[in-house]
Amino acid sequence: xxxxxxxRITLTIIIGxxxxxxxxxxxxxxxxxxxRKISARMQGRIGPPLVxxxxxxxxxxxxxxxxxxxxxxxxxxxxxxxxxxxTISILIYLxxxxxxxxxxxxGDLILILYLLIxxxxxxxxxxxxxxxxxxxxxxxxxxxxxxxxxFPLAIIIITLAWKIxxxxxxxxxxxxxxxxxxxxxxxxPLGFIGAILLLLALIIVTPAELSKIPFDAPEAETEIGGGLxxxxxxxxxxxxxxxxxxxxxxxxxxxxxxxxxYNLSNIIGMEAGSYPAYGVDIVFFLIKVLIVIIFSVxxxxxxxxxxxxxxxxYTYWVPITLMALVGLICVMWDTKTGLETIAxxxxxx
Numbered sequence: 001x002x003x004x005x006x007x008r009i010t011l012t013i014i015i016g017x018x019x020x021x022x023x024x025x026x027x028x029x030x031x032x033x034x035x036r037k038i039s040a041r042m043q044g045r046i047g048p049p050l051v052x053x054x055x056x057x058x059x060x061x062x063x064x065x066x067x068x069x070x071x072x073x074x075x076x077x078x079x080x081x082x083x084x085x086x087t088i089s090i091l092i093y094l095x096x097x098x099x100x101x102x103x104x105x106x107g108d109l110i111l112i113l114y115l116l117i118x119x120x121x122x123x124x125x126x127x128x129x130x131x132x133x134x135x136x137x138x139x140x141x142x143x144x145x146x147x148x149x150x151f152p153l154a155i156i157i158i159t160l161a162w163k164i165x166x167x168x169x170x171x172x173x174x175x176x177x178x179x180x181x182x183x184x185x186x187x188x189p190l191g192f193i194g195a196i197l198l199l200l201a202l203i204i205v206t207p208a209e210l211s212k213i214p215f216d217a218p219e220a221e222t223e224i225g226g227g228l229x230x231x232x233x234x235x236x237x238x239x240x241x242x243x244x245x246x247x248x249x250x251x252x253x254x255x256x257x258x259x260x261x262y263n264l265s266n267i268i269g270m271e272a273g274s275y276p277a278y279g280v281d282i283v284f285f286l287i288k289v290l291i292v293i294i295f296s297v298x299x300x301x302x303x304x305x306x307x308x309x310x311x312x313x314y315t316y317w318v319p320i321t322l323m324a325l326v327g328l329i330c331v332m333w334d335t336k337t338g339l340e341t342i343a344x345x346x347x348x349x
Contacts, residue, residue, distance in 0.1 A: 016102040020091040028245030029053040031252075031290060035298050042302045053245065060238030068231045070131030079129060080232070080239035083122030087246045090115045094253045095179055098263050098281030109157060109173040112254065116209065119243055120146050123211075123218070123228045126240075130231035138227025141309050142211070142218035148316035149208045149215075155324040156198045156205075160258060163187065163331050179261035187334050194330025199259050201324040206251045206296040208312070210244065214304040215312050252292040260288055 033050035040047025067073050092102045093112055101108070120142060127139035160183055161172035167186055170177040183195045208215035219227040229240060264284035265277035307315065 013102065017088075017092060020096070020102065021088045023096065024088055024091050024246040024249050025242055027286065027289075028242070028247075028249045029057065031248055031293050032245050034290065035248075035293060038294065038298050039302050042298075053241075057238050057241055060233075060241060061235050063234040063238075065234035065236055066231075068131050071231065072129040072131070075125060075129035076231075077236060079122045079126030080236045080243065083119045083126075084239045084243045084246070086115055086118030086122065087243050087250060090250045091246075091253070093175060094250070094257055095175065095261070096253070096282070097285040098265060098278045101175055104174065104176055108175050109161065109178070112175075113153070113157060116250075117146065119247055120209075122243070123240070126232070126236075127228040132231045134224040134226070134230045135228055137224050138218045138220070138230070141220075142228060144309055145208055145211075145215060145218060145312055148313045149205045149320075152201050152316055152320045152324040153205050155321070155328055156202050156258075159194075159198055159324075159328045159331050163191070163334075175257060179257060182261055183259065187331060189334075191331045191334030194327040194334065195259070197323050197327030197330065199255070201320050201327065202255055202258070203292075203296040204300070204320055205316075206255070207300050208316070209251050210248055210297065212297055213301040214307045216306060217309045217312055220306065248293060248297065249289060252289040252296070255292045255296065256285065256288045 030050065030053075032053040033048070036052065037047045037050060065077070067076055090112055093104065093108045093115075095101050124139045124142050127135035127142070160178065163183060163186060164170075164177060164181050165172040167181070170181075172178075184192065187195055207213070211218055217223075219229065221227075224230070229237060232240060263277075263281045265272065265280050268280075270277040270280060
């Protein structure tokens, strides 16, 4: 019986992982098409068809892999594969629609933070391994950008986990605890303001995680010819393309999980666990992800020009970090004692 249970769990994980990989790739490319279409319309252009990302990937996987003369071949080939696998693995720990995470361990939110570093490190290692001076500059910029946005991202995660720990809802770093205890339901007016600030900070961190304008200095086609990816082609470039698409879904799903973990089936009173309920929740989840992508990627990319690397560092270390810290303070002071302290400081009785 134990062997059968082990086999069943193993098959579930394997099949579920393959399903999540297909889900992340298909919807990542689909959302990329929507993003390109909306941004084109906002700029007064027609834009490519929604299926253009699928065509791009198909074409890349039929092209030849060209390895630069000064590259380290095995590292050059391994980097995009590691980046894609690392990105897909994050989906295993995230709830999709009405389904619970495929895998969940204590502190899986911290694990997700570490897994988010893998795609960026894959880009950095691939850039250095290519032997190109442009890719080397891009890799250096990517490392600096990672250092810049990790601090406010850590503040956001720690704040949410600390608030949940104060109400003894369970392991505060467990994804299922966060989804069953939305931040909006455990804070007062001051904490609500703090949660909004944390949400805004995370939305601004997202473009840097995805190397999108205005935080795309590591690639910067007009400056360093593509930077990290300047020497990549064929299947390797296609895998990096897929990695970017899946990571877009991952980042949007993280925002949805942390701040909007609601299921529509519960709101409209559908029977929990039924197939119609799962269908409604999945569609609702996809809509939430699309809305997050539009606000965190599309609108920012269209509205703001590319920043220089020193401006990126300043943006994340000063205004965004301060925003996250103010959100942390608001959430910490979101108690009766805290409100009374603020009132006393303002001179009210």
